Amino acid sequence: MNLSKLKFLAPLGIAAALMGASNTETITVKGSDTMVIMAQRWAEAYMAKHPGTSIQVTGGGSGTGISALINGTTDICNSSRPMKSAERAKLQERYATLGIEIKSAKDGLSVYVNEASPVKDITLDNLRDVYLGKITNWKQLGGPDAKIIVYGRExxxxxxxxxxxxxxxxxxxxxxxxxxxxxxxxxxxxxxxPNGIGYGGMAYAKGIRIIGIRKAAGAAAVEPTAATVGNGSYPLSRYLYMYTSKRPSGAVKEYIDWILSPEGQAIATQVGYFPAR
Amino acid sequence: MESKILALSLILAGIASAQTVGEVKELAEATEGKLTSLEENYLETKTTVAGLAKLKISGLAQVQGQYYLDTGLVSSSRTQQQTYFRVRRGRLKATYDAGNGSSFVTQYNINETGLSAQDIYFKWNEPWLKTFSVQAGLQDIPFGYEIGYSSSTMEWLERSRFVSNAMFAGEKDVGFVLGATPKVSGLDVVEAKVALMSGWGLATNQADPKALIGRLAAGKNFLDAGVGVKIGASYYMESFVNQVAPVAAKAATKYKNATLASTPLDSVAAVKEVTSDYYVVDGSTNFKKTGFREELDANLIGADFQMTADLSMIPGLAGAKFSGEMYTGTAVGLAGSNKRPAAITDALYQRDLLAWYAAYVQNIGKSVQTVVRYDVYDPNTSVSGDEVGAWKPDPKDAKKKVSTNGTSKTDLQYSTLYLGLNVFLNGSTKLSIGYDLVSNETSNSLKSTEAISDFSKDAEDDFVTVRGQFSF
Incomplete structure (x- = not known):
């Protein structure tokens, strides 16, 4: 083997170093629709304070955001669920990293009914049966004799x-x-x-009513509030996550640090979510 | 008069009003009917779309140019071609996940040389313990790490010399793979596979016994540290039955119109009277053996590890991957090839081998990957140096050579230093440049006037590959 032939790779190494060293102040954020309003508020507030930074926020869903993170088309992925092990394995194959998970806020996944509905709460078992198609009439839940129209997400x-x-x-x-x-x-x-039922993040609760959740038939109904979500007593409490493919650095790190600061967490609260810590 | 006009107006208005209410009611009923119809159509469409969503199509195209730096390779194996273009992969894969624990995969490779099946299998996951699965059909051989690692995500351009030039060339076989991924806490990092496969790759003419293959792997991610570790061990056991061409040739002589193809070796009693040859090339001069239906064992063991680490605390760097594999044992090949025999009539050669590689991949930023790999493959550890290809003059014809130990250039050790660069142009397109510095073991017994086959020194066979890849 003639090592002098290695000179052939010198320009490639320089090109790689230059490409790797390229930096930008534009941050792309993609993913969860649940988080998109909060992410936009964060971006607007941050850009107002940091005119040199441009933040582009789009939704599309958590799965779409995680795919974009794996494909390298977004810097930050918003996700309303934890990353699956198969997704983490793909990230590992592509970047040799496991991804960095950041808990950015807390949410109580809420169950919505029409404002005119007399139903005030529902047990977890009944909620499951509604979405499995076993309970089909509001009368079975203490409401009027009307078919339940079930709404959900993609x-x-x-x-x-x-x-x-x-x-x-x-x-x-x-x-x-x-x-x-x-x-x-x-x-x-x-x-x-008036016969609809749906679910989603608390921050969207406009023009509908959020009903309480009972863990069991005899248990007290718990509504999602700062206290119940914060202490986990609300049965459908969850974290809202941000993911990066590697340890955040530069502008991305500064932005995430700001989101986790009291100022960023206050915006999460204003939008209708709760601080992550 | 005015009162009559007013009364008439009221009556007419009442009639008109009644007509309007009736029309509205009719309209509402019609609208409700249409809505119901739309809802039914929506549900039908949704069911159809949900069915289509179970079918996923993916594909891969790899187009490459290779430039041979040494003219030795150009003048011999590729007449006057110093640059060589080809479609390395043109893959189309369809996966149907029935959503009930069963799935079906079919994959084909299409390039300028034709169409070939790559995967045709179905997988069933048992629903009770959610631990075991059976995968049946044409699929990857579950041995080692590299074979099952998709070439679309592979950081280097070709698999190690052992995989691509030896027993697992083609990487596919037909058979049944039992998989286990325990869901028990503490054991959920373990993955086990046991397979029974034809042992003949894509050949249709199989002979018993079949190949027994096993792999056990365990992985652990340390999320806080950004480090992932995975280790694996593999086993391959197969026996090849010696049924070489001379047997059939002699059978053909004995049975007038019999030919190799038309004479089933098992069914001709007279064939059993005929002995046949096989070769155990262990460096001794007694390498030629005889014995019809003699079984030659191929027993291989392998170990592999992969470690990834997030190095982004170092400015400019991102994830790094360090990986390696080692294989050793006894393999069965042919006189001029270490690949698995592809037909039951080939003369068999048994050799002891040792192969290993170590690779380092460093990501730089989000779109650049640098790769260094050192790959060693010794197909015959029993011979080295001038022993490889050793010969003496033929006693019958002094101008001819006769092998003294049955070895040839097929038994030479190779080591390859690979230096590569991958640039991800976007989420679907990758550009790769690789430089293969190939070194072979030298033997004065294998001198030649042609540079490409003169193994008394390092053969001139280094090359550069530029490859573009699109995947979806």
């Missing part, structure tokens, strides 16, 4: 996955569930449908 949504895992125990949603492209669409549908 399968690229982290909220869809969280609800499926924690409420449906991994079983499939009822086929008649109307899949909506975002939490805002779920809220809009339920606000116009």
């Amino acid at each position: 399968n690229n949504s982290g909220t869809y996955a969280f609800f499926k895992d924690h409420v449906l125990s991994g079983k499939d949603y009822v086929a008649s569930m109307q899949s909506m492209p975002g939490t805002a669409a779920v809220v809009n549908a339920v606000s116009k449908d």
Whole structure:
């Protein structure tokens, strides 16, 4: 082997170093629709204070965001569910990293009904049966004799996955569930449908009513509040995550540090979520 | 008069009003009907779309140019070609996940040389313990790490010389793989596979016994430290039955119109009277053996590890991967190839081998990857130096050579230093440049006037590859 031939690779090494060293003040954020309003508020507030930084926020769902992180088309992924081991393995194959998980806020996954609905709370078992298609009439839940119209999210949504895992125990949603492209669409549908039921983040609760959740038939109903979500007594409490492919550095690190600061966490509270810590 | 007009107006208005209410009611009923119809259509469409969502199509194209730095390679194996273009991969893969624990995969490779099946298998995951699975069909051989590692994500351009030039060339076989991934806490990092496969790769003419293959791997991620570690051990056991061509040739003589293809070796009683040859090339002069239906064992063991670490605390760097594999044991190949025999009529050569590689991958930023790999493959550890290809003059014809130990250039050790650079142009397109510095063991017994086959020194066979890849 003639090592003098290695000179051939010198320009390639320089090119690699230059490409690797390239830096930008533009930060892309993609993922959870549940988090998109909060992420936009964070971005607006941060850009107002840091004019040299441009932050582009888009939704699309947690699964879409994680795919974008693996493909390298976003700097930060927002996700309303933890990253799956298969997704982490893909990240490991592509970047040789395991990804960095940042708990950015807390949410109580809320169950929505129309403001006119007399139903005030629901047990976890009944909620599961509604979404499995076993309970189909409001009369079975103490409401009027009317068919329950079930609204939910599409399968690229982290909220869809969280609800499926924690409420449906991994079983499939009822086929008649109307899949909506975002939490805002779920809220809009339920606000116009007196027989509708839906789920989503607390921050979207406009024009609908959030009902309490009972862990069992005899248990007290718990509504999602700062206290119940904070101490975990609300049965559907969850973290909202941000992921990066490697340890955040430069502008991305500064932005994430700011989100976790009291100022950033205050915005999470204003939007309707709760501080991560 | 005015009162009559007013009364008439009221009556007419009432009639009109009644007509309007009736129309509205009718309209509402019609609208409700349409909505119901739309809802039914929506559910039908949703069911259809949900069915289609179970089918996933993915694909991969790898187009490359290779430039041979040494003219020795150019003048011999590739007449006057110093640059060589080809479509290395043109893959199309369809995966249907039924959503009930069963799935089906079919994958084909299409390039300028034709179409070939790569994967045709189905997988069933048992629903009770959610631990075991069975995968049946044409699929990857579950031995070692590299074989099952997709070439679309592989950091180097070709798998190690052992995998691509020896027993696992082609990487595929037909058979059944039992998998286990325990869901028990503490054991959920373990993955085990046991396979029974044809042992003949893509050849249709198989002979018993089949190959028994096993792999046990365990991995652990240390998220806080950003470090992931995985280790694995593999085993391959197969026996090849000696049924070489001379047997059939003699059978053909004995049975007038019999030919190699038309004479089933098992069914011709007279064949059993005929002995046949096989070769155990262990360096001794007694390398030629005889014995019809003699079994030659291929027993290999392998160990592999992969470690990834987030090095982004160092400015400019990102994730790093350090990996390696080692294989040793006895393999069965042919006179001029270390690949698995592809037909039951080939003369068999048994050799002891040792192969290993170590690789380091360093990501720089989000879109650049640098790779260094050192790959060693010794197909015959029993011979070295001038012993490889040793010969003496043929007593019958002094101009001819006769091997003294049955070895040839097939038994030479090779080591390859690979230096590579991968640039991810976007989420689907990758550009790779690789430099293979190939070194062979030298033997004065293998002198030649052609540079490419003169193994008394390092053969001139280094090359550079530029590859573009698109995957979806």
